[in-house]
Amino acid sequence: MDLNNFCHELPKVxxxxxxxxxxxxxxMLHLKRYYADSGLEDKTxxxxxxxxxxxxxxxxxxxxxxxxxxxxxxxxxxxALAMATTLTLQEFHSDGCCxxxxxxxxxxxxxxxxxxxVDTIVHCMQKSSLHLSMLSRFIISINRSxxxxxxxxxxxxxxxxxxxxxxxxxxxxxxxxxxxxxxxxFVPALTRAREAGLKITLHCGEVCNPEEIIEMLKFKPxxxxxxxxxHPRFGGTNDTWSALCASKIPVEVCLTSNVNTKSTPxxxxxxxxxxxxxxxxxxxxxxxxxxxxTSLSNEYRICAETFNLDQSRVARLSLDACQxxxxxxxxxxxxxxxxxxxxxxx
Numbered sequence: 633m634d635l636n637n638f639c640h641e642l643p644k645v646x647x648x649x650x651x652x653x654x655x656x657x658x659x660m661l662h663l664k665r666y667y668a669d670s671g672l673e674d675k676t677x678x679x680x681x682x683x684x685x686x687x688x689x690x691x692x693x694x695x696x697x698x699x700x701x702x703x704x705x706x707x708x709x710x711x712a713l714a715m716a717t718t719l720t721l722q723e724f725h726s727d728g729c730c731x732x733x734x735x736x737x738x739x740x741x742x743x744x745x746x747x748x749x750v751d752t753i754v755h756c757m758q759k760s761s762l763h764l765s766m767l768s769r770f771i772i773s774i775n776r777s778x779x780x781x782x783x784x785x786x787x788x789x790x791x792x793x794x795x796x797x798x799x800x801x802x803x804x805x806x807x808x809x810x811x812x813x814x815x816x817x818f819v820p821a822l823t824r825a826r827e828a829g830l831k832i833t834l835h836c837g838e839v840c841n842p843e844e845i846i847e848m849l850k851f852k853p854x855x856x857x858x859x860x861x862x863h864p865r866f867g868g869t870n871d872t873w874s875a876l877c878a879s880k881i882p883v884e885v886c887l888t889s890n891v892n893t894k895s896t897p898x899x900x901x902x903x904x905x906x907x908x909x910x911x912x913x914x915x916x917x918x919x920x921x922x923x924x925x926t927s928l929s930n931e932y933r934i935c936a937e938t939f940n941l942d943q944s945r946v947a948r949l950s951l952d953a954c955q956x957x958x959x960x961x962x963x964x965x966x967x968x969x970x971x972x973x974x975x976x977x978x
Contacts, residue, residue, distance in 0.1 A: 633976070638943055639932040643730040643968045645953045646917060646928050648833075648857050648884035650773070650807075651720060651736040651753070652703035653920025659719040660922075663706040666715060703922070709743040710752045717756040725766040727927045730968045731957060735771035735805055738789060746786070750793045754800045769959045771803040771833065774821065776813035787821035791828040802958035803831040807857065810838040815847050822851070831958040833857060833884070838895060840867035849875045855915070855956060859883040860895045863906045877910050882956040886919035887934055888926045899938045908939070915953040947978050 633641070655663075707713045717734070724732050736753060738746035750772065757768040772790040774783045793801045804825040806818055815834075826832050836848045836856035845862055849872070861867040862876050876883075885904050890896040896903065907914045916931050918924070936946045951973065954965045972978075 633943075635933055635936060635943075636929075639936065639946065640728050640929040641972070642728060642929075642932065642947060642950055643965075643972050644728055644928050644932065644950050645915070645957060645965060646724055646729050646732040646734075647855065647915050647953065647957065648886060648917035648919055649724070649732065649734055650920050651717060651734050652707060653923045654720050654723075654734070654918070655703050655706070655716055655922040656720075656723055657922070659716055659723070660703075660706060662715060662719060663712055666712055667706075670709075670711075672709070704739070708741040710748055713744070713749065713752045714756050717753050718760065721756065721760045721764065721766070721768055723921075724928065725760075725764045727929050729766050729928060731767045731769075731954070731959075731961070731965045733769045733771050733802065733958060735773050735803075735807075737773040737775050737807075738786060746789055750789065750801070754793070754797045757800050767959065767961055767965065768800075769802045769957075770797075770800050771805050771958070772801065773808075774804065774806050774818060775808035776806055776810070776815075776818065777808045778813075780817045780821075783818055784821045787825050790825055790830060794828060794830050801830075803833060803854070805833045805835070805857070807835040810835060810841070815844050815851075819851065831855075837861040837868065837872070842869045842872050845872045846875060849879055849881065852879065853881060854958065855882045855884055857884045857917075857919075858886060858890065858895070859907070860890055860903060863903055865906070866896075866903055876912060880912060882913035882915055883907055884915050884917045886917050887931055887938075888924045889919035892924050899934060902938070904935060905939055913952060913956060914949070915956060916949055944978050947973050 707716045738749040740746055753770055757770060760768055772786065774786050787804060790804045822832055831854040833855040834848050834853045835858060837845045837859045840861045862872045864870055864873060887899060887902055887904065890902060891899055904914060916935055918926055918928050918931055921927055932946060935941065951969045954962055954969060957965060
């Protein structure tokens, strides 16, 4: 089996995917038609070329956060949000995913409340479980650029949603523009969510900020996202790198996202190699497959080609990732990946 087919057929777990950044061109066209057919005033002004960011694009990490307003305008009603969630789940399933934790920040719009936002995504996941051979779970996001009071409210909503939907809502994350806000301001909300039973993942080290990185690692989240500027070669320090290596906190690695946002110069110099060789758990993820026009299969292929991983080690990446999912279904997911490994005697 060639590498492309192998990476597609391999059962994979996606643990770092933002819903609104994962909207494909096809999904966005469906949403545009929905607004046209529904008679709602279309304020989207969604230009696909502005939403997608590829190699050579002049936009940097900060610029990339502006593109999400396009997706937000396309998911402003419960019906549109349901369509976006359902189609995105189907696309991940078609790409060979056997488990996904999709994340999104609840928001009030003209047509729905934050509570309705969460309910809509949860109900889509519950329905998808009836016809997709992929388990899906929901991580609620706090945007660090929001006021602390807003973050506190989202944390309380996450706790309430976890109690209401313990089979779907599994975690709370902190993300958003990394140069805005202070991590310590969000610790009380994150702590309450953790004490209520939710798992925690943090966008960590997207920019050079050693003091904050140390604070985040001391908080001991269940996973961190990106981890780009932790190693001294990438703007981190010996202390930040030593702290990560000692903690063995799993890192959600998003290669194409990091390269296209210029957080990393190129694939060859990506910090995956440092993490992998140091024995820090790494999980290959997409981040925003729509924005960066990628797929989880593509990320596995890029990783294998760039770092000369044979099929056995690529399969092991997927198998190891199963150990770090937030839902209590590790055994089920492990069995799916292991069955593939056994079938092809990898």
